[in-house]
Amino acid sequence: MDSFSTLLRTASHEQHVEAETSTFMSDLLGGRLGVAAYARYTEQLWFVYEALESGAERLADDPVAGPFVRPELFRLPSLERDLAHLRGADWRAELSALPATAAYADRVRECREQWPAGYVAHHYTRYLGDLSGGQIIRDRAERAWGFAREGDGVRFYTFEQIGNPAAFKREYRELLDAVRADELEKQRIVTECKRAFTLNTEVFRALGEEFPLTAA
């Protein structure tokens, strides 16, 4: 039987392709959008990570979610530095969540507060993605908009406290494989992971509508 980490990856594969090839992501990574679109996307991520990370330390002793709460993953301080760079010192004043982002953040917060196993699904979907494809996004963003390598603007994608991402991801998958959940609860985590991908795709769709490519 496949390990739980393999099950999660396999179950979300199709939706991963969908997210990766969404119009907004393709346009953004294809260098067809300006830095304002990148800033707007970064702003949306702020709401998601605020929901994931504020109060997350309260889950540190939880038998299911506790092993996943690792401060070296926390992205909120990095996002805030990126936003200060992208939007200026008073970036907080104009922060606004798209409805799709608010729905995503609400669901993450709900899991964080009420369902630790659901929190694991959201944790996996974001952080393992950031450690993987996030590195491709960083590279493209540095080139497209001239950010310093791993510097302001792309700190979100730079895990300064993780020296060896491949080893970290291996250990992370071991944590998933050892998650304290029975088969039924594992199925629920898989379902929540798919929901997390859908929530991401909906944010991309909304961003795509806000930043359409005008026909040449």
Ligand code: HEM
């Ligand atoms: C253009 C955007 C994206 C690119 C280029 C990309 C690329 C990749 C690549 C190459 C991997 C495999 C890395 C490895 O096996 O070590 C990966 C894994 C992953 N990505 Fe993405 N990705 C993108 C968007 C996303 C999004 C939007 C999400 C969800 C929010 C996501 C979530 C994940 C997850 C959870 C994994 C880990 C899969 C696993 O091994 O269990 N990715 N991504």
